[in-house]
Amino acid sequence: MKLEAVELIRLNVPLKSAFRTSFSSVNVHEVVWAHAITDVGEGWAECGANDRPDYSSEYHTGAMAVMKQFLLPDLFKLGNDLTAESIAPTLFWAKGHRMAKAALETSILDAQLRAANTSLATYLGSTKTRVPSGVSVGIMNSLEELEQFVAGYLAEGYVRIKLKIEPGWDYEPVKMVREKFGDDLLLQVDANTAYTRDDFDLLKRLDEFNLLLIEQPINEEDVLGHAKLADYIETPVCLDESIISADIARDAIELGAAEIINIKPSRVGGYIESKKIHDVSVAAGIPVWCGGMLETGIGRAANLALAAMPGFTLPGDTSASSRYFETDLTEPFVLVDGHIDVPTGPGIGIDPIPEIIERFAVSREWVRA
Ligand code: SMG
Numbered sequence: 001m002k003l004e005a006v007e008l009i010r011l012n013v014p015l016k017s018a019f020r021t022s023f024s025s026v027n028v029h030e031v032v033w034a035h036a037i038t039d040v041g042e043g044w045a046e047c048g049a050n051d052r053p054d055y056s057s058e059y060h061t062g063a064m065a066v067m068k069q070f071l072l073p074d075l076f077k078l079g080n081d082l083t084a085e086s087i088a089p090t091l092f093w094a095k096g097h098r099m100a101k102a103a104l105e106t107s108i109l110d111a112q113l114r115a116a117n118t119s120l121a122t123y124l125g126s127t128k129t130r131v132p133s134g135v136s137v138g139i140m141n142s143l144e145e146l147e148q149f150v151a152g153y154l155a156e157g158y159v160r161i162k163l164k165i166e167p168g169w170d171y172e173p174v175k176m177v178r179e180k181f182g183d184d185l186l187l188q189v190d191a192n193t194a195y196t197r198d199d200f201d202l203l204k205r206l207d208e209f210n211l212l213l214i215e216q217p218i219n220e221e222d223v224l225g226h227a228k229l230a231d232y233i234e235t236p237v238c239l240d241e242s243i244i245s246a247d248i249a250r251d252a253i254e255l256g257a258a259e260i261i262n263i264k265p266s267r268v269g270g271y272i273e274s275k276k277i278h279d280v281s282v283a284a285g286i287p288v289w290c291g292g293m294l295e296t297g298i299g300r301a302a303n304l305a306l307a308a309m310p311g312f313t314l315p316g317d318t319s320a321s322s323r324y325f326e327t328d329l330t331e332p333f334v335l336v337d338g339h340i341d342v343p344t345g346p347g348i349g350i351d352p353i354p355e356i357i358e359r360f361a362v363s364r365e366w367v368r369a
């Protein structure tokens with residue numbers, strides 16, 4: 001196949017309520033999409049970057065700049081030799097920028113699979129038709145507010161609760177949720193690197209709550225520190241930000257730093273690398289689950305296909321459209337009995353709704369061969 005053009009679309013999508021993590025609070029989710037036009041048809045993907053380099057070093061304006069100046073010219077140069085599988089090797093010379101690369105690879109993979117009439121789930125070797133859905137609950141202003149939100153999500157049917165934590169918002173909120181909602185609740189926490197090696201005793205106090213896991217407690221570059229923590233506490237240590245490739249996943253597992261892995265396709269450069277991380281983890285007996293970056297339906301559809309792979313044995317942050325959005329940009333994904341259906345159509349299996357793109361788009365720009 002051949003890449004003819006890519007449209008980069010920036011959208012500002014309002015959130016139903018502010019989402020606060022240890023590093024930011026957002027009311028409007030700023031999104032970038034890649035819309036690939038090839039000789040065999042079009043494809044869509046969402047870039048996982050935030051508007052600021054707060055979750056990772058990537059950010060929207062930077063991701064679009066590297067796509068335009070370096071990544072896309074190389075993909076155009078491939079001419080008729082372009083395949084989704086050729087993208088990572090072609091762009092390997094460009095260090096980092098995995099979220100930018102993932103968006104391009106996924107949009108072209110979507111086009112390739114649509115033309116072949118194959119779903120992304122089939123391409124990845126996924127086996128489930130629906131996946132259990134967890135929900136990520138932001139840092140709140142009070143324990144009362146947190147209790148209300150958790151009660152609401154459980155009433156909707158979410159099968160697992162993840163609490164965002166940071167110093168000062170950890171032991172008490174986890175204790176409250178455990179006490180109010182019972183010992184059977186699947187409960188985990190995510191610190192987004194907010195702690196340090198000096199906080200191990202504090203984190204050990206969470207052992208009493210029988211958590212499924214603690215996600216990325218300390219600096220993403222301190223993989224050895226996570227191994228030391230994993231030795232020190234009972235709660236399984238799960239890595240998110242640290243795992244940017246299958247090689248790093250292999251090393252982190254061997255070091256004992258990753259007892260569980262959160263796979264986010266955007267963070268690791270796409271779905272092909274995600275499958276490699278899945279395979280490395282399964283071979284080592286490490287459970288994986290699918291993370292999220294507050295994706296709209298375009299990103300969520302592809303994440304659901306990944307989450308349906310056999311090694312994804314823990315519920316993911318693959319919540320329904322209504323978790324974040326009053327209006328999604330695709331047909332909404334709905335929670336049924338705590339699960340979301342995996343799309344079965346060709347490619348990512350879902351299309352954006354043009355009028356809703358128009359409503360939320362702040363810029364649309366074509367990059368041509
Ligand atoms: O998509 O539901 C979602 C978001 C889940 O908590 C979530 N993501 O570190 O896992 C994580 C965070 C990153 C969010 S960046 C704003």
Ligand code: MG
Pocket residue numbers: 190192215216240241262291
């Ligand atoms: Mg995380």
